[in-house]
Amino acid sequence: MVKLIHTLADHSDDVSCCAFSSSLLATCSLDKTIRLYSLSDFIELPHSPLKFHTYAVHCCCFSPSGHILASCSTDGTTVLWSAHSGQPLMVMEQPGGSPVRVCCYSPDPTYLASGAADGSVVLWNAQSYKLYRCGTVKDGSLVACAFSPEGNLLVTGSSSGDLTVWDDRMRFLHTEKAHDLGITCCAFSPQPLSGGEQGLQFYRLASCGQDYEIKLWVVSFTRVLGLELKYKSTLRGHCAPVLTCAFSHDGQMLVSGSVDKSVIVYDMGTHSVLHTLTQHTRYVTTCAFAPNTLLLATGSMDKTVNIWQFDLETPCQGSMNDQLKQLIEDWSEEDVSTWLRDQGLEDLIGIFQMNNIDGKELLHLTKESLAGDLKIESLGLRSKVLRSIEELRTREDSLSSGIPDEFICPITRELMKDPVIASDGYSYEREAMENWIHKKKRTSPMTNLVLPSLILTPNRTLKMAINRWQEIHQK
Template sequence: MVSLICTLRHHTADVNCCTFSRNLLATASTDKTIRIFSIIDFSELPFSPLTGHGYGVHCCCFSACGKYLASCSTDGTTIVWSMGTGETVTAFEHPRRSPVRVCAFSPDSTCLVSGASDGTFALWNFCSRTLRRTGTVNETSVVACSFSPCGQVFVTGSSYGDIRVWDLEVNQLHAEKDAHDLGVTCCHFASQIYIEGEVANVRLASCGQDSLLKIWTVSHLSVAGCTMQLLHCLSAQSAPVLSCAFSTDGQYVVSGSVDKTVTIYNANQGVLLYTLSEHERYVTACAFAPMTSLIATGSMDNTVNVWRFGDQNREGGDEGEVLAVGAANASCEGRKQQTGRLRQLVCDWSEEDVSAWLRDEGLEPLVRTFRDNNIDGVELLGLSKEALASELNIESVGLRNKLIRKTEELKLSSASSDCPDEFLCPITREVMTDPAIAADGYSYEREAIQSWINGKNRSSPMTNLPLQTTLLTPNRTLKMAIGRWKSSQ
């Protein structure tokens, strides 16, 4: 069943896009703003709304780790925002300053593609903040784009109606002419990769002005390029379909239409499951939340509806699942807190930060002494063995030696605190030396993910969903980016 949880009425104009990270919902609007909400209680974050675009915002997307959000606008820019502070990380100006209609991060967040109204698209190197390649379709607008889960190819959809497949050198691998009569409006890859011999198969959902939602199989052959085969042509909506998205597990696909409805299909069978009719105007945006049963839909009625979706075959209540995810997020936040603290400047630590670090490192007996002496980050880094004994009166030689050793480790960690998050293996949280892409689309240190798989753990470390294959693909682009970053240090 599907139930409406809440309606967000914060925007003052059309909602053009909505997208989820693991714990946030972002919405973009013609009112020039992007708003950020917590998916725990759908309260708006303190730094929201994000303002910086001069015209309406057409699209927004999260990086895989959720640390960044990209947004694009008629003003010709794609702005990347920090989800920790809400501040601008960088702003990409599209070549010729043409209005940018759509943007998408690669699964490893090393690349960002943006498509514009002049029929061009730009592939940006997000790590170096530079333009990598540009490409051109027909004399039309690029209105849709999506990266495959392996991150090695992406598709563009145009208002002319074609869908084109490109590699990272912007070589066209395939063109599906007239995929949608009168124009494509949106396209979205599923997260799963199916391997048959040397062929990698992924599914792509697309929708258009022809009032159809289509599901394709895109087959990538290392030598022969790409092919596209139509699996399902879905026609439950009576007007142009403006948006579509797969669920994280690839089992379902949702779409929004000019007829004001939202439809949910079984993506494998192409069967209509639900039709939702709560919006008062065109439904322009839709998205599934990762790892939860939430769906967000945005409309030209200026609202965003949040739905709870539960398949009748699933055991247990959805409320329990949402609560479990909330608890998991809280637990994960606790595990990540230390790592996040180490990646700030230690000299900016407060006395409370120092106390928390001492507890994390098993130095709890020193907390009171440090508090009594008002030790903050700057003073922590300046401590010596002599000062610990003579000024802080720490008598235990073992405690003094352990603290000095941990402080030295802290200095080393702090020295590389500016390392981009995308360069860190999600398992080890260390800079990768041999990054490899797994079937979930994420990049890991090869040894770490191989060890994970060899331990008979066939679920994704990032999504907790089953890995469809144990095949690992070298991420040479990311490896080169890490190499350049290391050379600059």
């Protein structure tokens, strides 16, 4: 279970961001200040609040050591502070003076990234305080950024909805339209999904946006073979734009905050909703997990920051966590009702119960049966149900086979033997993709968009990872 253990109400305007070090919590606000609290008792430090910015403070983050705090503002600056004394150490001005919306440290303390409203992203040398490299996204403001766990990739998100991936020298690698109405936040899970050898690890990335959705991606990268950004699934539950998301330190949970005033905690093993927290009275703008402990901070336009404590000894009630340990085909009608509720489809529970839809029937539903047998008239609602069912089918395959999902061909749903990268950025079994192109011409199996090229590139990195997994798990 999770319980509210403290509420901080010191800011005089909207709380825009909160961040943890191992011993401190920092919060910043449109009131132009940053406040610091001790994690031992949540008492504000004597040198808090920190005042320097002349306009709203949008983001703050600690260096990996926790000794330095960075903050950025509408005033076009990113300021570095001593976390222990509160003294400003350096003021770094964004080229062009555009309002700075977001900042983040690399996992080692070498670099600090800052993103601005004019679409510029700057990589600062955090030791010399000098500008190292900079880049610009094609459209929109820079509103989100996150370093990969190894620090070799930087992902930025824009108000136009694009995720852009850069290497650690600010060289452009890839861009992807992720959210039609604009991205609001992105975050890497700190734990790799699979692999182990250097260059053969896969990482989970979450993004959220104005379209009410949280999307999960798998990112793989080597300097020899390049990058792959692959869409995996969508988490639903909010009924309004999602403004923030963050992973727990062990990668097992993801938290999100929304315009609907709620905070949702998801189980990353099952993609189910663990908790829905509704204590904030206005938009939830920020959330952050503490490193190494299960403390959660959530901030809001209600000017407060709530501190939550997770109790791992108490089983989670009202979630799908236990139910998803069994195969979905074995779900009862009540399990299906719980799943519908977790997907934000409560209005369909009566229809599904009336038609005795259990797990086996759920997995066999089609657009024809939804419209004809269940009489669901709304095309959008039918599409949402079908997308959620497709995610369940994917999860069923993974649960029953034990194969990491990134090793399964999206077309055949079988372990890939000869993976290739198509021009849509996704990996497929070569034979399956060649047959698809022959039958479907130039469309992508994942996006249904026209493929810019029919060239298939061998994904040697993925093939090596699959071979290594087989050696370990299929002896």
